[in-house]
Amino acid sequence: MAHAEAAAKFNENEAKVNWHDKALWFVRQKRDKQAHKIQGWEQLRDYASALKANVLSNLDNYLVQFEENAKKNGVTVHWAANAEEHNKIIHSILQKHNAKKIVKSKSMLTEECHLNPFLEANDIEVIDTDLGERIVQLAKEPPSHIVLPAIHKTKEEVDELFQEHLGTKPSGGNPEYLTREARKHLRNKFLQADAAITGVNFAVADTGGFVVCTNEGNADMGAHLAKVHIACMGMEKLIPQEKHLGIFLRLLARSATGQPITTYSSYFNKPEEGKEMHIIIVDNGRTEQLSREDFRRSLHCIRCGACMNTCPIYRRSGGHSYDATIPGPIGSILSPGKDLTKHSSLPFASTLCGSCSDVCPVKINIHEQLYKWRQIIVKDVPQPTVKKNIMKAAGSILAKPKTYDFVGKSTRFMLKHTPKSLINSKINTWGHARDLPEVKGDNFEEWYKKRQKNE
């Protein structure tokens, strides 16, 4: 389903749209407050952007350096060219340990690789331990936001879901009660887990260590209790040195949720004695995106979700309307690189207002990339004939003043003399909810010519 269609569906319930918009706008406002509180916010964005540009232009060296240092620390490093390889590597590690029960903290990469269905098909239980992720997992839905996966669900809906799956009592959507029950449920899962999977927020090239940020401590709980810790990272997650965390950690949580820092920012360097730590470095289309000069900067992304919270379209269409692992503005420039035809409506799901680019902590020029994808899509993906013909005709009319003058006059004549009921009929999409401008006397050029004559 194209974005517009899914968005229209979401808008059938205006009260819910208003609620969704306000919930995310609240997060955007929290972010503004936190960003205002520290001096040099714009400078931090500059540094972060420059560091990411440096990483991407020297990615080969940093990756090798990271691998070397991680190995020295006693970590096993794996390389996966695509999602399939990523899933197979995880499966083989789990098989080696005869691991049947897995806890997983939030990782958009494992969503991207569709790890859960793969493991479940191999008779392995995988439990998402981030509360929001657990909610959407129980609801058998994908996350609708990369930081707030269940933001599309009201607390009443969560209440019903927990009654069904966790046997809770009806509480009218009491957040304290529901969270307490979720903790009890998850605690058992943590204690029973054979292995823990986490994502990676930042991988530090010069130490071989990595940082995982959560607010619930679920990554730590999983990684410290289980015998095996598998960390999955997209290959662009590198930063050169540990000191650079001072820049990225200050930006990440402020941009994401308006907190000064995530409750847990955990540094993992080496496995505990008697335990194993694995890192899987995943490409899955990233090298290809890196090769596209106009879209390379999309790999700066640190997955804070600020572009979603600020996007006036995302807030009013919901994350699922994008039908992509990463929704919202950043997803709309990443997804076409993976499957241009499937995601061809996404770069058009924007007014090019530019709010995403200005809110982005690593200064990705998102709206400019949306514009550039549009130019590629109309060439490479078959377009509706009507749209294409209108655009081609417009191009030739607007290049010729005389033809333009004729078309302009005819249109004005039509608007002036056609009954409103016809103008606002079904074929005129503009007119469903909006009046067309009222056409009065001369156009500007005619007025100007008459004035010149009379002077």
Place this chain on the structure above:
Amino acid sequence: MKVGLFIPCYINQLYPQVGIASLELLEKLGVDVEYPLGQTCCGQPLGNSGYEEDSKGTCQLFVENFKNYDYIVGPSGSCVYHVKKHFDILEQTEDVKRVRDNTYELCQFIYQVLGKTDLGASFPHKVGIHKSCHGLRGLRLGSCSERMDPHFSTEENLLKEVKGLELKTLNRADECCGFGGTFSVFEEAISVKMGKDRIQDHIDSDVEVITGADHSCLMHLEGLINRNKQPLKVMHIAEILNSSI
């Protein structure tokens, strides 16, 4: 200093009063201004729809029309932004470069080039500004709420000097109205919802007249206001700055 007045296609055809106010305002400020005949469009509707390749003839015509002026001034932030930003598809001749460098949005020209703020206007009404995105985040006519820069607004600076005008503060200072060119048709549901929400913010903020430096956004908002018979008037900022009630 010779100024060429750039009147975007939709203003020429549908809102001649905005063109007239722009011209009169510049003349009032002592600017030697003329309107080169045979103007069509800046090519933005094509470019934003993905068809910038087909807009080259239109862009080239724009350059031909305006290449002999010191400044090109137009009452539409997004069209001006398109000329400055997206005329990179043309071969960068001296003419093309000069036209791109010297094209200004009307308020920007008055404030930055002429260095004026008090234009002698009077308009005793409660006014809310719609800060159009391409003017704000493209041309940087002011500071935007996303960035942590000191507060600044070209439109506010001009409107503050208008006698009797009461500037109202909105709850969301610079959220998009949802027009977005062909977005308004291809993403109709969201476009309409965004417009409705913007209008409600102005109503909640006790605004009588919505104004702005981009009439395409205003056209979208006005379409909704008229359809829903809401108690708001929509005027381009040139009309307010040119008024002497």
